[in-house]
Amino acid sequence: MRHRLASKKAVVLLSGGLDSATTLFLAKEKKYDVTCLIFDYGQKHRREIISAKLIAKKAKCDFKLIKLKMPAIASSLLDKKIKIPEAHFSGRIPSTYVPARNLIFLSIAASFAESIGVDSIFIGANAIDFSGYPDCRAQFFTSLNKTIQVGTRAGVEGKGIKILTPLIKKSKKQIVKLGLKLGVPFELTWSCYKGAKIPCGICESCVLRQKGFIENYLIDPALSS
């Protein structure tokens, strides 16, 4: 039984932030043999790629770096002419939104998974303490799973490929708590959109991250390391 569990294979999308790192360690705890996909897509915070590689190594996982030239850069996360905004949580989708990013990443992940015979793809998306990105919500993943089912050989002739979102309903507080339990090296993770030497503390990603630590009465280890 143990051997069968150990032979499960998964692809994990790893950005280098705390959500994806927690997801990776969760997949490892569930005995998946994991290959991480790390995307270099022109993000200002390329600093996260270094974190992602370190986290993959810490988890003793293979990783594959995918270099991707986004077809257009209509996002403050990509375009140097647009400033990363301060957190506002106005209910409107902020300028850091990257058009169809998770759709592109997961399409590539599905292609990779199908090619190497893997049927599970993990992504650390969550839609409680988040920026309102439409491609982080449950209804997006439900629909994409159906699309992959009807649009791939694995779905039509085999048992299919499934995108798994174990954090989707978790708050940042719960994610940090889970990560602590799983031994996630939070000191290696990177969340700040600005990607300078130290986190800015005021972008939406920084604010959400701090919420997770503060609500657990903790100091973010990335700030003290």
Next chain:
Amino acid sequence: MRHRLASKKAVVLLSGGLDSATTLFLAKEKKYDVTCLIFDYGQKHRREIISAKLIAKKAKCDFKLIKLKMPAIASSLLDKKIKIPEAHFSGRIPSTYVPARNLIFLSIAASFAESIGVDSIFIGANAIDFSGYPDCRAQFFTSLNKTIQVGTRAGVEGKGIKILTPLIKKSKKQIVKLGLKLGVPFELTWSCYKGAKIPCGICESCVLRQKGFIENYLIDPALSS
């Protein structure tokens, strides 16, 4: 009215084959202002990219060449170690199937369309005289349209982005007939998977193409040019 029609914008996926060329000329006839997306994804028949560029120029359209390194090459269309098979139409998906190809292409097209404010994406997929690729069937596009609706800002806050498949129910005979009516420069199109100097005539793509011309009592102009 004419002016309003002229301001409609679309993205057309242009491979350089007869289906995508016919789709491009159909979009032009419908007065769309078109940007073509041409993908260089490691296909053996890179020859088609030259055709695609010539066709875009002939149609007086802008084009954008997207270079894409596929995450794995589990396809005879990409892997030099696997031979392109002869046409067999066995009902099984042939080795020329590229895992999640249309999903990747259309995800990138959706990102591009959303970034530049375009709401229509044309693809020349058809599922009558075809190789049984799951991502060429109507149910795939229906599902992907829903996924794009729930997964993009355009879908959530705007009027959305729609993938249009005007050839989906057409036979090759009908596509060639339509292309002739629209003035498609068939002599510039390229279909053969092998991508040598002249079409092999025996791969599935060649055989389907010839079916289209023969059923219209025509000689393929690409053979005589």
